[in-house]
Amino acid sequence: MRKTHLACLFILLMSSISVFAQKSMITGKVVDIKGDPLIGVNVLVKGTTNGTVTDIDGKYSISTSAGSSLSFTYIGFTPQEIKVANQKVINVTLKEDSKTLNEVVVVGYGKMTRKDLTSSITTVKAEDLNKGGVFSSPAQLLQGKVSGLTVTTSSDPSASPSVTLRGASTFRSGEAQEPYYVIDGIPGASISLVAPDDIESIDVLRDASATAIYGSKASNGVIIVTTKKGKSGSASVTYNGYVAIDQVANSLKMMNATQHRQFLSDNGLTLSPDNYIDATTNTDWQKEVQRTGISYNHNVGISGGNGNTNYAASINYMKNEGVMKGTNLDRVIARSVVNTKTWKDHLDLGFSLNASITNNSTIVEGDDGINVFDAMMYYLPEAPVYKADGSYFENLNQQQYYNPVALINQNQYDTRVKRLQGIAKSTLHILPELTFDANMAYQSETTNYSQYNDINSKAALNQGGYAQRSTVENTQKSIEMYVNYNKTFNEVHKVGAMVGYSWQENNNNDGFQTSAKGFTSDALGYYNMGLGSSTEKPNYGGYSYSTLRMISFFGRLNYSFNSKYMFQATVRRDGSSAFGINNRWGTFPSASIAWRMNEEKFIKNLNIFDDLKFRVGYGVSGNSLGFDPLTSLVSYTKKGSFYSNGQYISAIGATRNANPDLKWERTSMFNVGLDFGFFNNRLTGTIEYYDKRTSDLIADYTVPTTKYLVSYLTANVGEISNKGIEFTINATPVQTHDFSWNTSLNLSHNKNVVESISNENFTADYFDVAELNAPGQSGASQQRILAGEALGSFYTWKWAGYDQNGLSLFYKADGTTTTQPTAKDRFLTGNAQPKLTFGWNNTLNYKNWSMTMFFSGITGNKIMNATRARLSRIADVTRVNVLASIVNTENSKDANSHLLSDRYLEKGDYIRLSNLSVAYNFKKFTDYIQNLRVYASCNNVFVLTGYKGLDPEVNLGGLTPGIDNKNFYPKTRTFMLGASVTF
């Protein structure tokens, strides 16, 4: 505020001095708010071409006459104009552009400045994205950065994180729960084609008034990624790279051989001779299958431009070695873009070609014990890895029991994905205020999968080895055209209008598979399938080519009065071939208003607020993602073989009921927000409240086979609501010449309620989900979806301690206890939805040093630790290993110790120091190296939690969130050393 006073004084001073029109030399120094000189500031005598730039000390001199005006402009700073009187020295302090207000925000099919925004959009710049981990997906970069966006990540190199925005609003999982990605204006483009280093910024469209422009694909939010572009000027070369070491952060304390033998003998139990060779072996199976993973990443980019043309290209190579042996990912991404202006500057053309190849290897992760993550825990420590003859030790007489080292080494699962994308973009400047955009994109994604199970692999026993390969291509074509009109009338009426058309066609699952068995040697793996001798029919897989076409018309209208009162309305009409013939087109409108109260005199006079904006919006969007386009049709396919005239031929029959009324899920969202900024915007923040209601939820409803061919029908029935409050605050508490501290905190709370799962046509009291395939508990589901409760509600048995014989007791529905609970003796015992999710980032800068500390966490959720239940199974202790701690926690006679109940439902709260990194910036390192930044970083430094499993960050997305079921990829701690260089 002091600056404001000074400026007022200055103006007063100038107006009081009479003006003489005579040329004189004016000198001065331009500094920033910290007093640092600004180099290269444009100084121009207004209305002339007479100008100069500031030198290395921020100084300038220019000749002008009194009465003229000097303008000082510098990228990233608010321009200043100063009237020249008779002073000789004009020193100027330029203020940085208030980031939050003049920042350009990417909205669908256009851009806006933040101050004109009426909807809820969070922008995260490249420098604020998560760093310090081996990240392959943009979602990992956003974890904890955006309020309302819940990201759960896995340390598995091949896994993709799960992302949920403002609570789950579908019963379907996978793509149906994920936000919609728009990359450089191309909707639905593959996010795997973008290397993290190539990202310039990410805009997260959160409320329906922002997302509705994307209609039926937008109800889980829209994430718009903008990649780096070339700038005019001399070519610049950048390099970013790191090497990272991943270590297993936590392991479960299983019994060692001594403890296990002791436990058996203490309880009068013995080990089968099939399960060991000698009395001295002591194998730590977790160690046997784990390793320190070394990963690296290199990204080289060149960019530049000349006159009307600019270009940017980059190559990224990344190798991520998982901490589980046998899990790897390596990936190369190449991007290139050329932009030019032609046709007398009326036409902007941009072409880009992007490609990537991703190879990954995975390890077996199945049910019934065929699972490395399960096996490394359950396998007996008395068993050796190898027999004396060097072959793997296996006990073929014990079912659901596999040597985990053999599982990794005798079974290969390799996937290669190739993606290719060509984009052509054009903008026609019809009038200064009228532009026409047309974008075309063609993308192809080919997945090659190869599998080989060794002849001696217990996972594919007696098949003589099994090889399977498949290749499948998905393609996507899209054309979008839109017209934008933007004009300001009388300097106060800012009007914007946009109309557009979009056509998109996806052809998916174009591929085939084959298999072979009966090999005599493993030497060639899956590379020569013709050697297989089995006459069994190959497995051709279930690839079903399908075409999805989506056509849309859309429009938007903006009006802003003096940047004080803003209004926006959008509408989109979407058609999709995926839906029933009766419901192919839908309309998705939205409207929002904003009031920048700080522009009002009575607020301005308070001199408190630099920004104070109130926003209200309402909109409707849809969810049609993750959908087989043929779902609404009856499908006839092979239903086994039968005898017809003595020949065994294929039976062709219906496998799916038709639903001509099938349509998208519909989400309406009401959003209120308040943006504020104090102290020269050193403290800014946002509070938002939303009420999101999703109806016409798609689910498989049980229908009577007395009427239908099969017992379920895919239909639109249920309703889910999500209500929440989000709070974001950014502050710079300390700002001195050498030292600054920036801190930002975001908190979000969401309340999810399944409002209904019935309508007039379909009724269901509940859906039981999360059947965890626990031993002897087939059919016992752990979660229930029912009206009035949240998704992820645990519906389990309730533990009631022990009976007089030490057997676990459970409550019956009538309140009495039993050792043998039934499906009817289940209760609502907790919920997997967190009450609060938060992220807290701190950046400390001291001269050229900078340090960041990023904390994230959640609270108020429950996790079903089915892994612990499984590993507490006393009744099975002679055959499988158990947790070392059961000596203290379990009753040795308890045959029910492992039954899933609220006993294994644990609090999932945690606070994690996700990242701690220190960087040093060498400015102007040498003549050749303009900028060099080196950094050291540690990811997942520590986690504070009471959770007893490996890590409390279990998947919170999908239909069955909050379950740790013996397939948890160990969380890693990453140490990283990296550098970025600009030449």
Added chain:
Amino acid sequence: MNIKKIKNWLPILAIISATSCTNLDVDVKSQYTDANFPSTAADMASVCGPVYTVFKVDLGRWFWLEQTLPTDECMFATNGNNWWDNGSYVTLSLHNWATDNGQSWTVWNDLFSAVSTTNQVLSILNAAPDTDQKTRAIAEVRAMRALYYFWAMDNFGALPIITTFGQDTPQRSPRPEVAQFIESELKECMGSLTTEVSSSTYAKPTKYMAETLLAKLYLNWAVYTTSDVSNYTPTAANSHLNDVVTLCDDIIKAGKYNLSDDWIGKFKDTNGSQIKDFIFAIPYNWSTDNTDLGGGFTHFRFWGNTRMASTFNLKKTPSGPVRALSAFVDKYNLPNDVRNKIWRGGLQYNEGTTTQFYVTTTKKGYDNYYTGSDGNATYSWPFELSKELILRGADQSDYATRLSKSDLGDDERGKAMGWRNVKFYPSIESTTNFASNDFPIFRYADVLMMKAEAILRGATATNGETAASLVSQIRTCAGAPTVTTIDLDGLLDERAREFSDENWRRNDLIRFGKFENDWTIIDQPKSGKANFDKYRRIFPIPYAIVQQNASIGWTQNPGYTN
């Protein structure tokens, strides 16, 4: 604004907007839909296929277990917690199944899925041009629908009669009306069914299949037409006994079937259209059933002890929770009866050899309850399947726990309790849980036995045949001594020997009024775990189905509480 400038761009805009389209009709290239469904003769044959495959997976597992576990043939035992699965199997053996029993729910859904499939296929066939083939095909599909209805009625009692695809679910018709519906359907389609019996009519309904099914319906007529199944007594009058004889005689006189096949061989996985005893069978193939249907014929998976993977030299280890009850095995007491060979019991040898099979374990590994101090000592145990099922426990509480789950113990001894029925001899090559034995639904042997039973129940004997002479035909073919006289109890025992594991035991026991007998499933009756109520002669309508149809007045079968 310069209007002229805009005009310059207008042609371009016009071209672009002209190319925009709003067409959302896309071709379906990879799946048959109503739009591209083929209509050639060969295709029409394929169209009928699902009628025969729709219930195959269920028949190979759930339906079989539901017919077999509640009888004296066997019991379902768990070992440790394995196979408990919310009691859905064990309760079938104990006659205390719940209304939400998963097995039963699957059987109901799959049977009516089969009915809907037949109705849908009929609607396609009805629309096809008229030919002789069409008439026969329609008759075949209706005969299959009658069979599915027969099974559903036998299991669940009153049923909704649905003959049009997609019609709303109607009220349940009382069981006698369902029986009459099946009767009239069979009578109507019988004339259009083929009388040819050859490999080209194998596994298809022939006139004789329809006659056998009708005979079966008539033989049980008194059961099906009693207003409350609990009140049925085996002496109840049956007006259709002479019709049973007439139908059986028609099949016998046709001379197209006989009992000449090697008795053991006809149930092996090499069986097929060559078996002269099979009037109607469902074919299975372990490999294609697995890939195409994800299920198949599972008898040996449930009967076979895990160690039999070694003695039979199998590629897939069976699970073995189904154990024979000794009293049933004791019915196989005739000298030289080849049928005795279906049992594996006592000391076990590698199949086809005299090499005894040993299991290397510890004393404790053999018997969890061994109390000696040398429990760790290696014990080379001669693999022996005990005839008696003995429930063990370290103390009263342990015993009670095991009793509550029919848990015979998770040690070698416990798992080896109970003889095993290997009539449907395993497919040695199978790497799946499934086998390739074709499963006979109707056999010529059953036609002879039905005639014998009808005569014993009071039908007029024909063609000089008596109950004893008919039973003797069966016995002769099995190498067992013939009989000069036979009574109903003797006939029921003969049926046990001839038709075990073929899904008829439950039907037979109900007709003979013995379904509620206590065949001593280890201590369960005296502990009150087992149930002997007569209303369990039919299964409850699955709870969820009653709920679904509550609005149109469906109620649960008598005796059951939801």
